[in-house]
Each structure stands twice: as structure tokens, then as C-alpha cells.
Amino acid sequence: MKDDMGKSTRSHSQTRRGAPESISIEAVARKAKVSTATVSIVLNGKGERYRISKATQERIKDVAKKLNYEPNPVARSLRLGRTQTIGFVIADLANPFFAELATTLERLCHEHGYLLQISASGDDVAMEEEIIRNFVAKSVDGLIIATSHEESDFLSDIASRTPTVFVDRKIKGSNCCWVTSDNYESAKEAIRRLIDKREFREVAYIGGAPSLSSNIERLQAYENVLEEAGVPVARRIVKEGAFTCDAGKAAMSDIIEEIGRPPDAVFTASYTLLEGALAELKRRYGAAQPDIAIATYDDHPLLDYVAPPILSVRQDCPLLAESAFSILTSMMSGSSGLQRIIAPARIIQR
Helix, strand or coil, X not given: CECCCCCECCCCCCCXXXXXXXXXXXXXXXXHCCCHHHHHHHHCCCCCCCCCCHHHHHHHHHHHHHCCCCCCHHHHHHXXXXXXXXXXXXXXCCCHHHHHHHHHHHHHHHHCCCEEEEEECCCCHHHHHHXXXXXXXXXXXXXXXXXXXXXXXXXXXXXXXCCEEEECCCXXXXXXXXEEEXXXXXXXXXXXXXXXXXXXXXXXXXEXXXXXXXXXXXXXXXXXXXXXXXXXXXXXXXXXXXXXHHHHHHHHHHHHHHHCCCCCEEEECCHXXXXXXXXXXXXXXXXXXXXXXXEEEECCHHHHHCCCCCEEEECCHHHHHHHHHHHHHHHHCCCXXXXXXXXXXXXXXX
């Protein structure tokens, strides 16, 4: 609208395009004719506790609504000593396992009023520590970490000061809370079913970083099952590197070069490693795929369409994420008990 001089004007509650302006708590207090402390008490839902009359509470709320007052989240965080944020450190955003964990955690955080901040370390120890330091500097309320460490005084110190839950991977010798799948038992059952099909000259193993607890447990299962079945464990076809597609390609290439042909059977310790192994077989043999029996840890819907059928271990990602979130929120509420959960995984026989 225009005033008597023809100059354009607007109300305090509107910006140039009709959006609400930033209104301070002092402006609400002036308009309601009360102190800023009274406004803060009422708008934080504590009016009854401090015996502020219903009429005054209604007046303050009405003024705040008319002025489009929005509380300052930074000031609120400083006042409450909480930021309502959780940091989630993962190895690889492209890994379907971590993507599924993140999806469930995002939903849980949204439902409970938290913001989930996600950052990937690439399984690099130095990068992981930098990410965690940044999260701590931003005063996150808690951390969920899929660590690339085998053992770490740094992480133990962080966990002693900031509520922390490790997921999928554990820290050796630490007194930290963690949630993981039953890596050993589920991998053992998968490999047992794989070699029960027929006799093999050899069964290869393609794994992740040798220091990670998940890889250690899956490799131990592989070695024990082969020993029980009387199948020799040939160290030259046990390949460990990283839980990535590129590492899977390199491992399968090395195995083929070592024995001069594809192995009779192979167990890959993650879906990403399986992708790489299959890509290398495709590169070398094209449509004439060799007859290899394959089992893998982790599962993916695309495996329903792969021939020959691939046996897989399906981790319960929703349960892992829900358990980690439950433990973390309990810790953030003051619980100091040590909690550790081993979630069952399912064998998918196609």
C-alpha cells in the first residue's frame, strides 16, 4: 500500500514479497507489554509452572502469532545445551548397506526432532578423525560411527566425552557401546551352504580391510568352515583390501592370475566386493561366464535377477539402525550403562 506522500510501505509482519520478517523476542515483549523473560517462559511451554496467568499466556501467544515470531534455534541450543543433531560417520555413501542404515536413521531422527548429519570417511583413519573432530566442534549431541579403526585411544576419548555408538564395526579392547550383525555365525552358515552343493578344488575369499572387526569375523568363519569340510585354505586366494568395488575387481583379477583360471567357488565379504568381482569376470569372459559358485555377505534386490543364483547374507539394517539410535538417545538422556547388541542376519538361498 501507499501512504499520503505516495511512498510504498508494508507492515512489520511482511517482507517485500509477503514473507515474515525476522522478529525478535524483544518485539513480542514490547507488543504484549511484558518482559522478555515472561515471553520466553510462555513460548517454551512453562507458563503454568511459573504461575503466569492464562490471560497473559494467551496474549503473548496471540502477539507472537500475529508478528510471525520464530524462535532462534541457535539461542535455544545454547540455552538448553543441546543442538538436536546427531553425527553419522560411515565408510562409503555408495555402499548400499550404509545407505540403508542412513535411511532408517534419518527417519528416526526426523520422528524424534533430531537432524542427522552424515559424512563419509572412505575408510581412511585420518579422514575419520577429522570428521569426528568437526562434528564435536559443532556440538553434536551424539555420534554413530562405522569406524575404520581397529583400536583407538582417540575414539575411546571421544566416546568418554560425547555419547557414541559404534555400528557394524567394533573397537578392539574398548568399553564403548556397539551394534553389529552376527558376522561370524551368519557368514559361517552361508559358506557352509555354499560348499555343501558339490566338491570344490578351492574356495576363494575376497574381504575388506584386515583390521576391521567385520572382516576379521567373516574371514574366521571362512577358515573354520573350510577346515571342518576338509577343503584346504590356500592363502594365495585369500584377498583382503577394502570394502569397495575396485578392491573386488583387483582381488578377482589377482586370484585368476594366481591359479590361471577362475576359482571353483568364492565368498565375498560385502556386496560392493561382489560387484567388483562380477565386473572383473564380465571383463575377462564376457557372456561366457565361468561356472563359479558364489556366496556374499550383504544382499541387494538385483541379486534376484543374477544368473547363476548367488547365495547372500541379508543384514537387518532397520534393526541395526533402530538399536544404535535407541542406545544413543538413552545415553544422551543420561544413561551410562554399557550396551552391546548382536543382530541376527538371514541367509537368502536363491
